[in-house]
Amino acid sequence: MIKGLRTVAYPVADLAAAKEWYSKVxxxxxxxxxxxYVGFNIGGFELGxxxxxxPGTTGSAVYWGVDDIEAEVxxxxxxxxxxxxxxxxxxxxxxxxxxxxxxxxTLCLILNPHFDLKAVR
Numbered sequence: 388m389i390k391g392l393r394t395v396a397y398p399v400a401d402l403a404a405a406k407e408w409y410s411k412v413x414x415x416x417x418x419x420x421x422x423x424y425v426g427f428n429i430g431g432f433e434l435g436x437x438x439x440x441x442p443g444t445t446g447s448a449v450y451w452g453v454d455d456i457e458a459e460v461x462x463x464x465x466x467x468x469x470x471x472x473x474x475x476x477x478x479x480x481x482x483x484x485x486x487x488x489x490x491x492x493t494l495c496l497i498l499n500p501h502f503d504l505k506a507v508r
Contacts, residue, residue, distance in 0.1 A: 388453070388454065388459075389451045389452070389453060389459065389496075390451070390452040390453060390454065391451070391452055392432065392449060392450075392451060392452070393432060393433055393450050393451065393452035393497050393499060393502055394426075394432070394433035394434075394435050394449070394450035394452075394495075394497055394499070395432075395433070395434060395435070395447055395448070395449050395450075396434075396435035396436070396437050396447060396448045396449075396450065396495075397434070397435070397436055397437070397447050398437045398438070398439050398446070398447075399436050399437070399438065399439060400439045402422070402425060402436060402438045405425075405436050406420070406425045406436060409425075409427060409434065409436065410427075413427060413429050413434070415427060415428070415429070418501070419478075419479065419481075419501070421478055422438070423437075423438065423477070423478070424436070424437055424477055424478065431503075433450075433499070433502070448485070448493065448495050449495060450483065450495040450496060450497035451494070451495065451496050451497070452496075452497055452498075452499065452502060453496050453497070453498055454498065455498070456474055456482050456483075456484060456496055456497075456498040457474070459496055460474065460484055460486065460496070463486055463494065464486070467488075467489045468486040468487060468488050468489065468494060469486065469487045470484070470485075470486060470487075471485040471486055471487045471493055472484065472485040479501065480500045480501075481497065481498065481499045481500070481501070482497070482498045483495065483496065483497050483498075484496050
């Protein structure tokens with residue numbers, strides 16, 4: 388079951404400069420800070436920064452939260468989607484997948500055990 392929007396990810400050419408800039412814009416430090424991804428908790432939702440050159444990132448990507456990524460991928464593939472980028476573990480138990488819908492769009496899913504919707508309220 389898709390749980391709702393979770394993450395918007397922006398590819399950036401300079402991860403360190405982008406991390407510093409977005410820290411100032413949102414007046415907060417990242418909660419997840421790795422060379423391959425930097426994540427901020429903004430009002431209970433995630434703003435992610437991905438270094439330029441990451442496959443499949445030609446613009447921002449919006450991720451829909453799920454509890455069981457394998458089951459959701461199987462369900463959505465059965466509805467006619469195809470795999471754009473397979474399920475991958477991006478660190479600390481966070482898993483993502485990019486699917487291509489039948490209309491040429493990328494549908495991204497994320498299983499993020501660190502996301503706490505209760506923290507939003």
